[in-house]
Amino acid sequence: MTLQPPASPQVTGPGEAPRPVPRRWAVALSVLAGVALLLALPPYGLWWLSPVGVALLAAATHRRRLFRAFGLGSIAGLVLFLPLLWWTTFAAGWLPWALLSVAQAAILGLMGAAGAWLSPLIDRWRGLWPLILGLVWVAQEALRDRAPFGGFPWGRLAFSQDEAPALHMAAYGGAPLVTFFVAAAGGALIALAWRPWRAGSAVPRARRPLGPVIGFAVALAALIAGPLLVPVASSGGEKAVVAIVQGNVPRLGLDFNAQRRAVLDNHVTATEKLAAEVAAGRQKQPDLVVWPENSSDIDPLRNTDAAAVISQAADTINAPILVGTVLRTDVPGDIENAGILWNPGTGPDIDQKYVKRHPVPFAEYMPLRSIARLVTDKVDLVRNMLSGDHPGVLHSGAVTVGDVICFEVAYDDIVRDTVIGGAQVLAVQTNNATFNEAEARQQLAMVRLRAVEHGRESLMVSTVGVSAFVGTAGQVYDSSGFNVGAVMVRDMSLGGTTTLATRLGHWPEMVMVALTIVALAGALGLRRRRRTTNDDAEAR
Known part of the structure; x- marks a missing residue:
């Protein structure tokens, strides 16, 4: 007996291939995602917009071709990082600000491409959307925290949650676990809001079984409010x-x-x-x-x-x-x-x-000074700050x-x-x-x-x-x-x-990065089997 894999769920009409959101809508969703992620961070502090931003970007990149998903993720990144990092211009001028913002946005673009790559996995098992988004956001931040030149972790989802219930999760897995919870809440939100798209139409199907709606709504509420039930560490008596x-x-x-x-x-x-x-x-x-x-x-x-x-x-x-x-x-x-x-x-x-163990590149020391000097002699104004050991x-x-x-x-x-x-x-x-x-x-x-x-x-x-x-x-x-x-x-x-976070150190983050790699590898087979017409859909 040969076991046949389960059929993919019907996400469009009979005989139709899965469709992405129309391109003109996707660009708008990416811009709105960047705005939401920006407003969630200080000094604005609208922390509840972080899951919304995650959901909007996921909607924009779902089922897209990889290069276009990279572009949409980069658009969201530029909308986020250009204003977020504007304060760097006061010390370094406009060029380092622009280069830093573009570099950060490009990593967000890679995450957008990863989300598109994982689309067949999500189409087959919709319940994986919160888990998948939680993992890819942690992996994206792990990369930004380390590269290039030692990384620049500004704008992490975790840093938007200083007034939010999710902050409590930091005691159990640090900033990566907080980011995971926020992104997973965004995953539940997009799974709740997503509607299949008809071929050749910009109108989503409205029909949705009640059971999954209730399930994702409960998951979203648990992810946002659940950490309130998690106790934080007590301080010492002395x-x-x-x-x-x-x-x-x-x-x-x-x-x-x-x-x-x-x-x-x-x-x-x-x-x-x-x-x-x-x-x-x-x-x-x-x-x-x-x-x-x-x-x-x-x-x-x-x-x-x-x-x-x-x-x-x-x-x-x-x-x-x-x-x-x-x-x-x-x-x-x-x-x-x-x-x-x-x-x-x-x-x-x-x-x-x-x-100080981590001097800031291009501000406290100049990496690649001999190469940078070919562009401008102002690199010699930056002193060489040594790292502590x-x-x-x-x-x-x-x-x-x-x-x-x-x-x-x-x-x-x-x-x-x-x-x-x-x-x-x-x-x-x-x-x-x-x-x-x-x-x-x-x-x-x-x-x-x-x-x-x-x-x-x-x-x-x-x-x-x-x-x-x-x-x-x-x-x-x-x-x-x-x-x-x-x-x-x-x-x-x-x-x-x-705290458990202190004892575990970077291990929660490393486990989540490893699971992201497993998910990316697992989507390869589904991508090969899926019949796609995204080229025609995105050409509209």
Whole structure:
């Protein structure tokens, strides 16, 4: 006896091949997908639009030829990334912004092509749509997180969920699991809304059995609201008093570095004012004071004046200060972006220093400098920032800090390494003076996810804002304004539950990437057997 494979479900009329959405509609759906994905992210924060964007892009690319699906995915990517990354123009100009946006959009285009490739699988088993979309979105983000030049994870679905129920899932599988849930909700949404298309018509069939509609509606509700039932990690019982100092800069823009002494003085003055408040009994005595990235662009290990004023601030507040600074090296042009503990009485503790492990390409160092110099001589204006070689685990005495500098908060492994190394709280030192408030809000959303992911209370401290404390459920405390000076003091819980996400690390993401590859391979046989007339359909 020969077993015959089950027949494909009837998705059009008798004898008709599966049809994609008409091309003119598909382009509009791709544009709307990019808009929805953009508005879901800070500073807009309409998190519920993320599944909608996923569903719209899936509808546009389903059953399309691969090249056209790549183009539709790229259109959605450009609509998303060009405005999302506009703040990069303030520091780097329009060309790096355009190149970065196009590179990110192209990876979204590859995902669109993957969705088209998997169409026969979805046509045969409609219930796989949530699973398939969850997997391909995680795989797409895994690629963007790593390539090119070490990746740029901005705009992940997970980073749009700082106010959403799905944020709770970060404690169990990190950002990849949050992305999976959001994309799977989009998959349930498109499976619920999809209607078969008649050949030669732009009118979808309206008939739909009630059972699948109810099933997908229940799945969608579970995927969106279900994480509310998932508990987040509890924080530790022991506490330490931590102060954030946002000293502000004389003015926003690239030329703030020309006023670097004024920036340092701002942070010294704000710390001394805090010391006066402590002496008057109006503020608690801090166990640790945290200054932002670039709070001293003058190397205090080589400049005695800078060292003297920082020591003065530490002595006055009578607490260690985590100073964000730029350190020169013995090689001209080579620098280090570092956080270093500065103790009262004894000054800098060289053993408690963290050097940024992931400098930003084309901004903090120039890859392929000799090739780039053929295009413009401005590449030589970019200094060569060296990478650190160990996680930012700093012991101040009262508290062990997991130090993460600026964009590093977007990278899963860098943050996790500090927690594995014993960090009791997470501190993200950043400098948003060359960007804008939108970028700062996007970064704060990442800090909120990391606090939930690792069960560690966290803080973000910026030269100009936004600075804030964050709890282990992602709640924000004492958030500052933007382009203002601010000092905030809070009791922070030390340590807490080690989450499943911390223990598993990158394994959930790797498993989902592997399943994506299996699905792509599994669709090959179905594609060979499927009779397709997409060329005629898309020519209309």
